[in-house]
Amino acid sequence: MSTSTSAHPVFDQAPATESFREAVLNGLRREQKQIPSKFLYDERGSKLFDKICELDEYYPTRTELAIMREHGAALAEAVGPEARLVEYGSGSSLKTRLLLERLGNDLAAYVPVDISKNHLLESAEALAEDYPSIPIQPVCADYTTAFDLPAPPRPARRTVGYYPGSTIGNFRREDARAFLAQIADTVGSDGGLLIGVDLKKDVEVLKAAYDDAEGVTAAFNKNLLRRMNRELDATFDLATFEHQVLWNEARGCIESHLHSTTAQSVSVAGESFAFEKGETIHTEDSHKYTLDEFSSLAARAGFDVESVWTDEQSYFSVQHCTVGNQTR
Template sequence: MDSGEENPFLDDVLEGLAKPQKAIPSRWLYDAKGSSLFDDITNLPEYYPTRTELKILRTQAGAMAKAIGPGAVIVEYGAGSLVKVRILLDALDAPAAFVPVDISASHLQSAASELKEDYSDLVVEPVVSDFMASNLGHALPDLSGRKCGFFPGSTVGNLQDADIQTFLKTARTDLGDRACFIIGLDQPKSPDILVPAYDDAQGVTAAFNLNLLTRINRELDGDFDLDAFEHEARWNSVQSRIEMHLKSLKDQRVIVAGKPFDFTEGETIHTENSRKISLDSFATMAEDAGWSLTRSWTDEQELFAVMMLEAA
């Protein structure tokens, strides 16, 4: 590791471990291994969001495509494995281009190459970037079609209100005055459903969370003992969110990039939030960022919603 170069991962880890409540931003969970493990999570029986959203997309893709219109440029934020966007692309009338944006370069390039093989007439221009940190206007193809953001899953629930506002405002600027935005939104529900979804019986989510420590050890000269930490999922009723933590099983000292950090037994690193936001609450946030909520689709149990925003 060359400490003379800019390293936002290092900066976030050192800053986060120095806080009274240790915390590391959730985006760093998604290296190649983390992204692969998350793909595994989406297929777990306890993890309802993906299969529920897929059902909504498959049922309503025609209505979404009609609302978006022909010749669209689709921009997927936090693109991942590009499974869900295929449903939308298949329903659209002659989409002009697809721009997947993801922080994991190897995972993104692999998924984009596979998609390009299946959609040979589609312009595919992957962008390696943290969608929260970038202005993407310069990276979008110079095409006349309507720009449509696509942000499936429940990732928006990982963000604080201020971050949601920043993201929506930036996307509004990037996508332009004729833009629309399709966003997934996990709905409030019983902790009896939520907690198992983030702490599965097979331990895949635990492996996903603990992989962050493996990444720190590999990339930042860390010496975390993975056997001395465990995954913990908590329901925070005040904030209406599931929290993921890595809990220290003993008093210990950890070194990262030559800097020591002390843990007491039971102390945690807060690694992710997954808030459950009502449609009404999100509509207000969207309006403040220059969008209008014009349509929404949900499942029969109202576990999950897919909404369409249009530039106000």
């Protein structure tokens, strides 16, 4: 299904609204209440995340941008000529623009994929205006599940996935492997992947990045409560929940929670849920990797890591992977 816009059609494969309802109810019924992090990114959530990316404490964005500026020619060479570039998650497109400028008119198509249709449209329209010679084919879909790619308007030599940021860290290790394997299936035997991978570092640096002084990350996390109130007739009192960040050494990840400051009962979609004082809703994981750890994970998903670019402090990496012959 496609939806017409002033610039181009949107290939609409958005999930039914019931999927949010089911995920929330199933998650809140668990002993450790949890909701998948992908539901943080409604329209308001996506815009708040863009603000997070501009914060001083949030090193991943500026570090990745610096890597891309310094190594842009090598990154474009890794993608190769006449490629179809599929971006998993359409953000503010700062990094995308750096890549598109390097790839130029030779790109067969740019396919941004995002679950937030309005945010996707805004990004796609802006890019279409600034890069009129590059075919842009936005796809509204939950990219963590299988979705169809539109046929490119001109022949593509290969398909390359693009997954910037540290979003791969939102997946548990085994889920990350399954997601990467899905990308490998999508891009095919001659395909590739450019991916941002956040690296392990001082814990205090990590905690500050996910709990900023201005409270933007807290607003981003608590926006999930707003969304449930709006879409699921929930009765969350935002004043009784706090944003909480923990470092889990055993799992190698930052955990984000919504912490109930009092004992209370909340209704969601007609179902009642009790919260003890101090009980949390686990909303997001941000796993960090060593280079060897990610290479091993990629191999189990069917990818070979061909090239790695990092900053001077080794805070962050951009990696180019190609589909290999490993057993998944």
